[in-house]
Every structure is written in C-alpha cells, then in structure tokens.
Amino acid sequence: MSTEEPIICNSCLADSGDTTDTQPQITINKVPNGIQCKICTLPSTLYHFRNPHSRTIQKTTICYKCAKQRNACQCCVLDMTWHVSLTVRDKLVSYLQNQDGQQLQGSMMTPEATNVMMKRYLALQKGKLGGAQITSDSKALDTLLSQGLEQSIATLEKDIQSSNKIKTGLDKDFEIDIKPVLAHLPLTRTLQGTHYMSFFLYNIDSSIPEWKIKDSVTSVVGTNTWCDRDSNSIIVNHRANAGGIKFANQSLADKFVRVLTTTPGNNYIIQETGLMRGVLMVDRFKIFVVPWESGFSTGSFGATKEQSLKLARSLRKLIVSESQVMPTVTSDVNNNDDTDRKRKTTKKINKKKKKDNKKGTKRVTSLQL
Structure with missing residues (x-):
C-alpha cells in the first residue's frame, strides 16, 4: 500500500506564513x-x-x-x-x-x-x-x-x-475532454425491470441541498435507513447538476424503483428509445433517475471544475433532446382531470339553471304587459 504524501503547494493549503499555535490545522x-x-x-x-x-x-x-x-x-x-x-x-x-x-x-x-x-x-x-x-x-x-x-x-x-x-x-x-466521464454514465439504462442498488441523478438544481434529496428518497421508500452513513451513499456535484445514490440493501432499492415506476407523474418513457426515466420531485424540481450498474465515486462527475461544468452543459442538451420525444404523461393526466372537472362543473351549472327557471321564473302574458 502506498504511503506517499500528496504534492500540494502552499497556496492551495492557504499557508499564510503564520507559525503560531493559532494557525488552523488542515485535515486532508x-x-x-x-x-x-x-x-x-x-x-x-x-x-x-x-x-x-x-x-x-x-x-x-x-x-x-x-x-x-x-x-x-x-x-x-x-x-x-x-x-x-x-x-x-x-x-x-x-x-x-x-x-x-x-x-x-x-x-x-x-x-x-x-x-x-x-x-x-x-x-x-x-x-x-x-x-x-x-x-x-x-x-x-x-x-x-x-x-x-x-x-x-x-x-x-x-x-x-x-x-x-x-x-x-x-x-x-488542453481541450476539456469529458468523453471518459460520459462513457461511464448509465444514460442508456432504463428503470423498468432493473435490480441495481445504485442510481444516477441528473437535472439537480444548484439550489437543492444534499439533505433535501435524502429526505425525498426517504419519503419514497418510507425509511431513513436506506443509506449507510459510513460510506458515500449519496454524492451530489452541483457544478455538474448531477449525483448518485446507493441503497443499503436490494429490497430498499427495489421498493424505490417500484414506487417510481407505478406512481403517475414519477416517471416517463422516451418514445424514440423506449427507455424509462424516474422522476424524483424535490422543491418542485424534477430530478431524473437512472439505474447505475457500475456504481459511482466523487470522480464520476468530472475530475475538475471545468469537466463538471461541461458535463452539466451536456446533460442539459440531453434533457432538451429527451423532452422533444418524451410523451407528456403528467400533463395528459392533468389535462384529462381538468377536462373531467370542467364537464362535471358545466353539468351542475346547467342543472341549476334549469331548476331556477322552473321555480323562480314566471311567464309574462300579453295582458300583464
């Protein structure tokens, strides 16, 4: 096992030249x-x-x-x-x-x-x-x-x-190259019929903290023991607008998939490819979920700031392209619900008008005029 110490300059270590006991200690x-x-x-x-x-x-x-x-x-x-x-x-x-x-x-x-x-x-x-x-x-x-x-x-x-x-x-x-990063992302995986413990999350808004994503997953599976506190069960890279989650056991992961695939509005299928994406709602933001067979690490979303930012741009392009071919399942359901409500409301109004006309309205004869 290698015991070599990292080669890091004083500027990155924030060496202010202070040698007193008040100099803050750095934990690497x-x-x-x-x-x-x-x-x-x-x-x-x-x-x-x-x-x-x-x-x-x-x-x-x-x-x-x-x-x-x-x-x-x-x-x-x-x-x-x-x-x-x-x-x-x-x-x-x-x-x-x-x-x-x-x-x-x-x-x-x-x-x-x-x-x-x-x-x-x-x-x-x-x-x-x-x-x-x-x-x-x-x-x-x-x-x-x-x-x-x-x-x-x-x-x-x-x-x-x-x-x-x-x-x-x-x-x-050197030109920023993210092909190795994209090659390890499970963008061609589907949520249906999968039995993996790790999942790739993208379209994560920069305003969403990590703990809110944890709470949303907890609400889906019904327990906060889905993640192991001693490991990287959740990693969020806000520069890349992406992240990953890993469940503690297969049964919790299967429940997570089952809820997403069976709940209306929590998934969508891309018509062109037939791939299903999960939808995790956090603060009115849609976070897309894809199963991740190989798992993830901190370097899975770009080893540098530039790579992470370029990955975010690539994922935004993917979202735009998928939105052009995906069926608007959620909107269709909402539209159908709204149509039904409007029809019921219209029927009630018409019935009420008929009753009012029968009870409170009298014909005026020519003699009265």
Missing part, C-alpha cells in the same frame, strides 16, 4: 481511486480538504506520479517552485538556458500526449519531464538563475506579448 481526506487523473487518465487517489481561510473545498486533480514528473501541485497544476503554469515554466527554463531566446531545447519542454495510451505510457516513466529537471533541483536552479535572470525574463515577456499563445494554466492548454 483520502479517497482511493477517487478521481481520474486529468493528465494520464488513470484512476488515482483523491485528496480533498477545506481551505481554513474560506469555505471552499480543495481537491487534487492529477495523480502523484504526474505531479512528481512535472514538479507540479496536484490541486492547481502549477509549478511548485515558481507557481506558474507548466508551459510558462518550460519556456522560461529554455530562455534561461538559451540567452538569445531563438533556439529552444526540446528536452526542456514537457511532452503532453493527446493519445490516451501515450498519456499512460508517459505516466509510467521515471524521472523528471521538461523544465521539472531544473525547478525540482535546488542546485541546478541556483546555477540557472545566476545566468542573467532579469534579461531572460524580459525577453520571454516580449515573446509572450507578441505571440499571445502561452496560457496561464494547464486547463487552458
């Missing part, structure tokens, strides 16, 4: 195989902790091996020494080694493959990649900085302004 939580590394795409350990100076939660986005190879922080993916993006770091190291700034050494540029197999191959290599060979070695860095740092930085800044091609973070250097 560990989730094995909790994320998919954004660089090598391999499953890796997720570390998450709360920033002591704010209410935000920091999470690692790349694995330990990729961070060590690139001398980068696992959270912000910036160089640990200079705290700049890896692209800028490699350019700077190359300029410092080549004072004329015209010829760059290929070995100082971190290779980033686009093919999944090549990404994983690079992750298994030992040693440092690109400029990490310099910034991770204090002696090599001191030698490099003694070679005219100010002049080289000035030259680099001019090159950046003229080309405008160097970006400030690794997220912007």
